[in-house]
Amino acid sequence: MGSSTRRSLLLGAAATLATPSLLRAQQADYSPRAVPDPVETRRNLSSFERIDWREHFESLGVATIICDTTSRALHFWNGTGTDYRLYPTSVPMTDELTRRGYTEIVRKRVGPTWTPTQAMRERDPTLPDFMEAGPGNPLGTHAMYLSWPAYLIHGTHDTRKIGRRSSSGCIGLYNEKIAELFAITPVGTQVRVI
Structure with a gap:
């Protein structure tokens, strides 16, 4: 297996593993109303x-x-x-x-x-x-x-x-x-x- 094929295989595997995290991040609700109880959990946010x-x-x-x-x-x-x-x-x-x-x-x-x-x-x-x-x-x-x-x-x-x-x-x-x-x-x- 050539070095470019191995590199492609490793990059493909890394992208596959990262996809669920990226999807969760894109679907998360980051609106101000979605922030949990501000008194208990908010720090410098x-x-x-x-x-x-x-x-x-x-x-x-x-x-x-x-x-x-x-x-x-x-x-x-x-x-x-x-x-x-x-x-x-x-x-x-x-x-x-x-x-x-x-x-x-x-x-x-x-x-x-x-x-x-x-x-x-x-x-x-x-x-x-x-x-x-x-x-x-x-x-x-x-x-x-x-x-x-x-x-x-x-x-x-x-x-x-x-x-x-x-x-x-x-x-x-x-x-x-x-x-x-x-x-x-x-x-x-x-x-x-x-």
């Missing part, structure tokens, strides 16, 4: 769904952000609707820590400092009273403060948190993504957390 801002606001205002805690995504539209962006996020650890409703961006800060709330310190007494900006700071490189006290949209140095229930109430983004969002989001941007 977001099942993004496109959202229409008109379902939540009467106008775009100076800009609009919708934070979807179910799909773990932040949707941004500029004031003219010509710039739409979608970012993966971290979301609060529990429903009790999740505040939903309408708010707005009231201030922004590069290199935010962090002061854990009393409730955070009660849950974890090892937290510091205060933390300067820097690599260990859980607010990452940029923060946008909401009109709700102690709620922010901010970065994170711990990239494992994105796509997970991992915050004490805030919405977290990769540092590169919060820097991008920070640059295009004016103070006064309307925000809805759903």
Whole structure:
């Protein structure tokens, strides 16, 4: 048997063995609705769904952000609707820590400092009273403060948190993504957390 015949035979056998796996992969339902219970099994996977801002606001205002805690995504539209962006996020650890409703961006800060709330310190007494900006700071490189006290949209140095229930109430983004969002989001941007 020649080397080209053996090679053809081996390639044919490999293709035959792989066919059932390929068929199963093509027939699998990968839609967001097919993902199992998100609380129990999802890790860093977001099942993004496109959202229409008109379902939540009467106008775009100076800009609009919708934070979807179910799909773990932040949707941004500029004031003219010509710039739409979608970012993966971290979301609060529990429903009790999740505040939903309408708010707005009231201030922004590069290199935010962090002061854990009393409730955070009660849950974890090892937290510091205060933390300067820097690599260990859980607010990452940029923060946008909401009109709700102690709620922010901010970065994170711990990239494992994105796509997970991992915050004490805030919405977290990769540092590169919060820097991008920070640059295009004016103070006064309307925000809805759903």
